[in-house]
Amino acid sequence: MARRRTSAFEDLIVVLSRLPWWASLAIGLVSWLILHPIAIAPVTPPAALKPGEMGGILTAQLWRTFALFGQYLIPIACGLGAIGSVIARYKRTQLLGSVTAATQPGKAIDGLSWQQFEHLIGEAFRRKGYSITETGGQGADGGVDLILRKNNEKYLVQCKHWRSLKVGVPVVREFFGAMAAEGAAGGYVVTSGQFTQEAKSFAQGRNIQLIDGAGLKRLMLRAQPSAPTTPATSTASSTATATTLQPAKDPTCPLCHSSMIKRIARKGSNAGNSFWGCSTYPKCRGIVNVQPL
Template sequence: MARKRSSSFEDVVVALSRLPWWASLLIGFVSWLILNPVASSPVVVPAGVQISDMSGVMISQLWHTFAMFGQYLIPLVCVFGAIGSVFGRQRRKKLLNDVKSATQPGKTIDGLSWPQFELLIGEAFRRKGYSITETGGKGADGGIDLILRKDGEKYLVQCKHWRALKVGLPVVREFFGAMAAEGAAGGYVVTSGQFTKEAKAFASGRNIELIDGVALKSWIAQQHTIRTPTVEIKPPPVAPAMTPVTNTEPLCPVCSAAMVRRLAKRGANAGNAFWGCSKYPRCTGTVSG
């Protein structure tokens, strides 16, 4: 099946989306700072210019025209690249989390396509503290797929999504040559399958780490989702409300003893309730009510 050809615009956006989103925006801002003064200044043709000297004027005019359009077009492309970088980051996070919790064969490591496999490996290294540059390699068959940087050192990664074949000595030897050419401090060859004994023997002592399918699955299972720590803000403790103490029974105004409720049996207040001292008849203190 023929591969669909992409436009130059799409190629640039894809390249920018592989950078951190802030890097794309920074490139767009710097390009605007450079091109805007050129676009704002008029093209002046000196008097007495001969036809033989018009080439310089034409170059100046072309540069001015490019600046007029480029001061807006390049930042716009960079904005699209930054958006693609953000969405790509979310896609990689989801991919790794889906593989970690996969219960269906199609979502395990073996069920991924080779582009998804490279995204998965990149996200796993990113969570180990590396900054990642995705180079795209040479497709499904090889090439340097990721460039890692950490503590000022550069490392290379080659991904081999080979389930049926073992990664042999030629692949590891070629990768070691690429490390030397790039001046990398070390490198990783990651496969969903296995390595031959010859490949393991060659990598030993050469600062090349070989990660096979079994080690990769264990590695992915141990990845932790990076979460921003949250601080729980609790409201200050509220002191319990003071319940007012009320006396249901008044005290005797004469001897301060407790009073009891009584009913007047005679006199002008016959039939009305009142409070009488509990020490009656020794105390005859009363309270109406």
């Protein structure tokens, strides 16, 4: 089936819907403040024109005509884009909730389309405090799918919804080139499948984090807010406390929210003791003490 041709107005709404709702409204307000004074500016009558001024007057009239319609159309498009952004955010929240609530999250992820897969990954990173820009329109096997921003740094994400194939080193090498071209501080390659050993070796030391199917499930679960529990009896309270004190197998860095690696202190008063260190060290020096069992 041939793709339906869209107007420039519809394309503008689609682009604005990918922004946060407040950004779309801000753009609409700024556009009206700029275009409205141009639209109501007085027109120089032809009798008052001097020789050589006709070109400038025609240009000004074209701008006035554009402003006359744009002062209303652009804010309307921004308002519709903001509504679309809110609806899209709600759908992504529902999508993440349905996947994490499934009895078999892996099968639920495999059943998603590649667009839903990208939306799911974006929502999970948004829950980790990143601002998300969806590049969109690059198909099921495109290049960079998401751009993350946090603490004035940019990170790239490539999503590979491959159920049966392993992601090889050519994909990771090409992604590293995109990171260099974009000046990104780091990147994530996310797949519902697995990575080859060559891909894992290439990613080491290049600030590329590879997230396979198992890591993706952990990412989804961490993105869901945990429900508060109220101890009913002293026995239940003791059990809950014991559960809380058990260290997570893969904690999150308290500074940059990256995954952490168990290390052993080699110097200082804590030499020989274990601790959790940020996987992005030395870029981030976040640590978490290993709690005793």
